[in-house]
Amino acid sequence: MISLLLSLAVLAQDADPIGDLIAESEVPTVTRVGPFIPMGCSGEYIEGGILACRFVPGTEAQLGDVTGTADQYGWVLLAIPRQAPDSLPFRVTLPQGDRLADETRTITQREYNLQRVDGVPQSTVTPDPSTLPRRQREYAQKQDAFNSTWDGQGFLDGFIAPADGVTTGVYGSARIYNDGSERGVHWGLDWANAEGTPVVAPASGLVTLAEPDMYYEGGLIFIDHGQGLVSAFLHLSGVEVEAGQVVEQGQVIGAIGSTGRSTGPHLDWRVKLRNQFYIDPALLLELDVHSLR
Numbered sequence: 001m002i003s004l005l006l007s008l009a010v011l012a013q014d015a016d017p018i019g020d021l022i023a024e025s026e027v028p029t030v031t032r033v034g035p036f037i038p039m040g041c042s043g044e045y046i047e048g049g050i051l052a053c054r055f056v057p058g059t060e061a062q063l064g065d066v067t068g069t070a071d072q073y074g075w076v077l078l079a080i081p082r083q084a085p086d087s088l089p090f091r092v093t094l095p096q097g098d099r100l101a102d103e104t105r106t107i108t109q110r111e112y113n114l115q116r117v118d119g120v121p122q123s124t125v126t127p128d129p130s131t132l133p134r135r136q137r138e139y140a141q142k143q144d145a146f147n148s149t150w151d152g153q154g155f156l157d158g159f160i161a162p163a164d165g166v167t168t169g170v171y172g173s174a175r176i177y178n179d180g181s182e183r184g185v186h187w188g189l190d191w192a193n194a195e196g197t198p199v200v201a202p203a204s205g206l207v208t209l210a211e212p213d214m215y216y217e218g219g220l221i222f223i224d225h226g227q228g229l230v231s232a233f234l235h236l237s238g239v240e241v242e243a244g245q246v247v248e249q250g251q252v253i254g255a256i257g258s259t260g261r262s263t264g265p266h267l268d269w270r271v272k273l274r275n276q277f278y279i280d281p282a283l284l285l286e287l288d289v290h291s292l293r
Contacts, residue, residue, distance in 0.1 A: 038054060038291065038292045038293075039054055039055050039056075039074075039292075040053065040054065040291075040292060041053040041054075041078070042287065042288060042289050042291060042292055043283070043287055044108070044283060044286075045080065045088075045105045045106060045107050045108060046080065046107065046108035046110065046283065047080055047081065047082055047083065047084050047107060047108065047109060047110045047172075048080065048081070048082050048110065048171055048172060048278075048279050048280035048283060049079065049080045049279065049280065049283050050077065050078075050079050050080075050229075050271075050273070050279045050280075050283055050284050050287055051063065051077065051078040051079065051080075052075065052077055052155060052156075052287060052289045052292065053070075053075070053076050053077070053078060053292075054070070054073075054074045054075055054076075054289075054292040055070045055074055055076065055092060055094075055100070056070065056074060056094055056095065057070050057071065057072050057073065057074050057095075058070060058094075058095035059074070059076070059092060059093065059094050059095060059100070060092070060093045061076045061078060061091070061092050061093075062078075062089070062090070062091045062092075062093075063078040063079075063080065063088055063089075063090050063105065064080070064081075064084065064085075064088035064089065065276075066078050066079055066080075066273070066274075066276060068227065068274075071151075071153075071227070073153070075153065075155075075156070075227070076227070077155065077226075077227045077228075077229055077273060078273075079273040079276070079277070079279045080107060080279070081276075081277045082110075082112075082171075082172050082185065082277070082278070084107050084109075085107065086106065086107055086109060087104050087105060087106050087107060088104070088105050088107055089102075089103075089104055089105075090102075090103045090104065090105045091103075110172065112172040112173050112174065112185075113170070113173040113174075114173065114174045127215070131215060134215055135215050135216075138214050138215055138216075141209065141211075142209065142214075142220075142222075143275070144208075145208040145209035145222040145230070145243075146208075146222070146228075146230055146272055146275040147228070147275050148206065148208040148222075148224040148228060148230060149224070149227060149228045149274070150205060150206040150208075150224040150225070150226050150227075150228075151226070152204065152205065152206065152224075152225075152226045152246070153226045154203040154204035154205040154223075154224075154225035154226050154249070155203060155225045155226050155227070155229050155287075155289075156226075156289055156293070157203040157204055157225075157249045158203070158287070158288065158289070159202045159203050159281075159284050159285050159287065160200070160202050160203070160249065160250065160285070161191075161202065161285065162199050162200055162201065162202045162231075162233065162253075162267065162269055163191050163193065163197060163198070163199045163200070163256060163267045163269075164191065164193060164197065165191030165192050165193035165197065165256070165266065165267065166191065166192045166193070167189070167190065167191060167192075168190045168191070168192045168266060169186050169188065169189065169190030169266075169268070170186070170189060170190075170282070171186070171187060171188060171189055171278070171279075171280040171281060171282060172185060172186070172187075172280065173185070173186045174186075187270050187278040188232075188234070188268040188269050188270035188271075188278075188281065189268075189269050189270075189280075189281040189282055190266050190267065190268050190269075191256075191266060191267050191269075192264060192265065192266040193256050193265060193266070193267075194256070194265060195237050195255070195256060195257050195258065195265040196237060196238070196255045196256065196257075197255060197256040197265075197267075198252045198254075198255060198256075199233055199236065199252070199253055199254045199255060199256060199267055200249075200250050200251060200252055200253060201223055201231075201247045201248065201249055201250065201251050201253050202231060202249065202269075202284075202285075203223075203225045203231075203249050204225070204246070204247060204248045204249050205223040205224050205225040205226065205231070205246070205247060206223065206224045206244070206245075206246050207221065207222065207223055207241045207242065207243050207244065207245045207246070207247060207253075208222045208223070208224050208230065208243060209221065209222035209243055210222075210239050210241050210242050210243050210245075211239065212236075212238075212239045213259070214260060215260065216260050216261050217232075217234040217235065217259075217260045217261075217268075218234065218235045218236060218257060218258075218259020218260030218261075218262065219234075219235065219236025219237060219238065219239050219254060219257055219259050219260075220232065220233065220234055220236065220239075220260075221233045221236065221239060221241060221253055221254055223247065223253070227273075227274070228273060228274035228275065229271065229272075229273050229274075230271070230272050230273075230275075231269065231270070231271050231281075232269070232270040232271070232272070233253065233254060233267060233268075233269055234260065234267070234268035234269075234270070235256075235257050235258060235259050235260050235261075235262045235265075235266060235267065235268055236254040236255060236256065236257050236259065236267075237254075237255045237256060237257025237258070237259060237265070238254050238255035238257070239253075239254045240252060240253055240254050240255075241253045241254070269281050271284055
């Protein structure tokens with residue numbers, strides 16, 4: 001874990017709470033009286049990575065093209081796409097406009113596998129044109145759910161695996177289906193297990209979509225864990241929650257199945273930030289915000 005720790009003390013008027021805490025950076029003087037807030041980011045600067053950062057409430061943080069504003073408790077989430085340059089600009093601007101950081105972060109590059117998947121229902125690989133209205137309707141429904149920005153902080157729970165099983169698919173691998181044509185990227189983390197195996201919420205959050213029969217995904221649930229960090233759970237055989245419901249970490253939300261574009265019972269867990277791009281769920285499982293709480 002790469003962590004940028006910029007401790008902010010409780011200081012009197014005219015004190016400098018930032019001090020010399022950013023190495024080799026010119027830091028403005030900031031006046032603030034209030035509770036102690038550990039400042040910095042927790043997470044890996046790696047393709048597909050997720051960062052949980054904490055600064056003064058209202059601070060704007062930017063990593064590459066991803067920006068976010070710290071909430072009332074100072075938290076803001078940032079992420080790195082699957083394919084990113086080997087460095088990205090990192091800027092932090094305090095509410096009054098002073099620049100806290102204007103640096104460059106080195107991004108660890110990854111190599112992704114090519115995975116062949118046979119036995120996929122051909123109707124979900126090359127859909128019949130007659131299904132277009134349904135697919136368009138469901139696409140709009142998913143976009144609405146991905147655009148959720150719940151004001152809760154489920155991401156502070158830390159994340160647990162939503163199901164038990166054998167890992168059969170990983171984030172970022174290119175997929176070849178049936179006919180040998182490359183059909184895009186696999187954006188999730190797959191666990192294979194018996195149909196009916198419970199699926200639980202990896203962290204608390206707001207259910208923004210809960211549908212038993214989507215064209216591609218079959219049984220599908222979305223949960224917003226706060227700030228638009230949305231988990232999607234695909235191919236479910238059972239959906240046990242409803243849109244608008246707030247769930248707790250570890251609560252059963254559904255069951256593993258083989259619905260939609262699937263070759264056997266498994267859970268496909270995907271995570272997207274503010275409907276911009278998918279991140280690697282495996283890295284989310286490693287995210288530790290303890291040092292910033």
